[in-house]
Amino acid sequence: MDLVSYADLVVELVNTHDPAEDALRDLDSLRALLTTRPHLLGRLTYRDLEAMRQLRQELRAIVEAAVAGEGDRAAEGLNALLIRHPVRPALSDHDGHRWHLHLTEDGSVPDRYAAGAAMGLAVLIGEKGLDALGLCASPECRNIFFHTGPDRSQLHCSDHCAKRDGGQ
Ligand SMILES: [Zn+2]
Incomplete structure (x- = not known):
């Protein structure tokens, strides 16, 4: 797993918040979010759910600052998260994979997710x-x-949204 791919955690969490429906509203929906990340699964409590919702808000604020070109504000938010959730790198060859770098494997689920x-x-x-x-x-x-590529003119997250907004 290369380190950039950890950024997918940000997309997966932040996008659980849909203006019409919150897909992170109870422990079952939190478990559903984590099913593709078995290494992050653990005992979950309502406190974890609250922490994940809080993290979601912080990550969205960072991304929105970045999109608005406010690099200082994005970096400030991100650096604060990095201080609160330090990573513990570890080399792993689990499940027959080649040796690769993993980030933090201890602490609560929200701590590990945030790191x-x-x-x-x-x-x-x-x-x-x-x-x-x-x-x-x-x-x-x-x-x-x-x-994903050098062209950064894409305005929508998907073709579906582009079509709905009038084929831009
Ligand atoms: Zn969209």
């Missing part, structure tokens, strides 16, 4: 720049996304 997400986002911005981050222009969506 991975903050590190991934910091690496992504460091390697690809602030403008690699996008915010869907559709008011009914507002999902965040990452521009």
